[in-house]
Amino acid sequence: MKFLLTLSLSVFSLVSPVHANALSLFDFAVYAKNNIEAECSDFMGRTGAGGSVYLRDFLIQISPNELGCALESNSSVQMRRGKIAFGSDVSCLAAQSFRNYDGDAGSLYSPSAPFESLNQEMDSLSKKLATRISNPNVKQVTLEMTRVRAERTIQLSGSANQLLVLNILESDVSFKNIGIHLKGSLLPKNIIWNFPNAKTLEISHAGVDPYGLPGTFLAPDAQVIFNNARITGALFADSILGRADQMDCQGGVSGQVNGACLNAVIPGVGCGSTGNGGQHQHPHQHQQPKQWF
Numbered sequence: 001m002k003f004l005l006t007l008s009l010s011v012f013s014l015v016s017p018v019h020a021n022a023l024s025l026f027d028f029a030v031y032a033k034n035n036i037e038a039e040c041s042d043f044m045g046r047t048g049a050g051g052s053v054y055l056r057d058f059l060i061q062i063s064p065n066e067l068g069c070a071l072e073s074n075s076s077v078q079m080r081r082g083k084i085a086f087g088s089d090v091s092c093l094a095a096q097s098f099r100n101y102d103g104d105a106g107s108l109y110s111p112s113a114p115f116e117s118l119n120q121e122m123d124s125l126s127k128k129l130a131t132r133i134s135n136p137n138v139k140q141v142t143l144e145m146t147r148v149r150a151e152r153t154i155q156l157s158g159s160a161n162q163l164l165v166l167n168i169l170e171s172d173v174s175f176k177n178i179g180i181h182l183k184g185s186l187l188p189k190n191i192i193w194n195f196p197n198a199k200t201l202e203i204s205h206a207g208v209d210p211y212g213l214p215g216t217f218l219a220p221d222a223q224v225i226f227n228n229a230r231i232t233g234a235l236f237a238d239s240i241l242g243r244a245d246q247m248d249c250q251g252g253v254s255g256q257v258n259g260a261c262l263n264a265v266i267p268g269v270g271c272g273s274t275g276n277g278g279q280h281q282h283p284h285q286h287q288q289p290k291q292w293f
Contacts, residue, residue, distance in 0.1 A: 023068070023113055025121045025236060026216075029259030032240045033119045033220070038255055040244035041226075045234070045259025048072045050115040057249045058082035072113040122220040122236055129165050129218070130196040140165045145173055157183035160190060166215075167194045173222075174202040175229075181208055188232040188260045191215030198222040201237065203229045216262050230256040 025031060029045020036047070037054045046068065047060050052075040059082060062070045070086050071077070133140060139158075143166055148154060158164060164186070173195055182188075188211050195201055198219045204227040207213040212230030217237075224237040227244070235257050242255035 023118070025118055025125065026234070026262050027068075028118075028234065028236070030235050030240065030257050031118060031122070032237050033115075033122065034239045036240045038226070038240065038242035040249035040254035041242050042256045043259075044257065046070060046072075048113050048115075048118070050074045050119055051239070052076045052078075054078045055082050056080040057244075059085070061085035074113075074115045119220075122218070126194055126196045126218050126220045129192060129194040130167055130169070133165070138163050138165060140167060142167045142169065144168075145170050148178060149174070152177065153179045153181065155181045155183060156186055156191070158186040158190070160185040160187050162186070162190055163192070164190055165192045165194060167196070169197050171197050171199050173198050173200070173219075175206045175213065176202055176204045178206045178213075179208045180206075180211075180213055182211065182214055188214035189262055191233065192262065193217045195219040195222055200225070203227075203231070205229065207231075212256070212258075214260075226255040228254055230258070232258045233260045234262065 027046055028048050030036070030043045030047040032049045032051070034049070034051035035053070036049045036051075038058060039056045040058070041055070042059045042061075044061055046062055046066070047070060049072075051073070053071065053073045055078070057080070060070045061083075062068075062085065070084050129140070139162060141164070143154075145168060156164065191214055193215050195218065199222055201217075201219045201222040202225040203213065203217070204225060206229045211232040214232050216234040217224075217231060219237045221238050223239045223241060224235065226235070226240055226242040244254040
């Protein structure tokens, strides 16, 4: 018999946080303090890196009504066989010529993202979530990976009107061949996976349709190995490495992040005025829900 690790939560009402107009961490679907290296990957939402970016056979896209640029890097950018679809900010238009660039693009434009502030925000948030939060709207649970790996399936049930924080405290974490099921009306935007001590985090061959792996993955000190997996939410880490199993991708996607903006009840946390929420149409082989929320 296969046992499920089941977490059930009570229903409560959300209080919408107030946000400043400046970019914050949750305006991104993918952000790394340092480098992002991704092959055969699609990032549906704003992407940023405090270091360099290398992308091969990729798509980065934000919806036309979002402000700002789809990709911002504080260092060099190399792109091979890919496309970047920008938002409505005219300052991004100069970078349009690099959409299918094959080589070293250098610095696409002067970055506007406050990288130092974003890095500090990631560190501070992870530490805060790992401690007891005195907020009736927040449910915190600590998971042990030994149990998760043994049972291989995590079942989360609850309401769309709640915030679930899942703290995993190990330093070396693997989500390889792990399935996550949502029951009730719990949605990806209501979930944060927090890895405050992780130095390595493997996310590969994991997830269950329709969301793959639901929620925001927060690992401020970890190198994330991201292969053959799909996240509906966000991915924040020290660095991100996505290597495809096959060099030519064969029309498939190895690592995919579909931005689903966090619906948070912690003051100062959650979608900003230019957040990455909303629907994103994906052109590749995975079938997505017509409506996330």
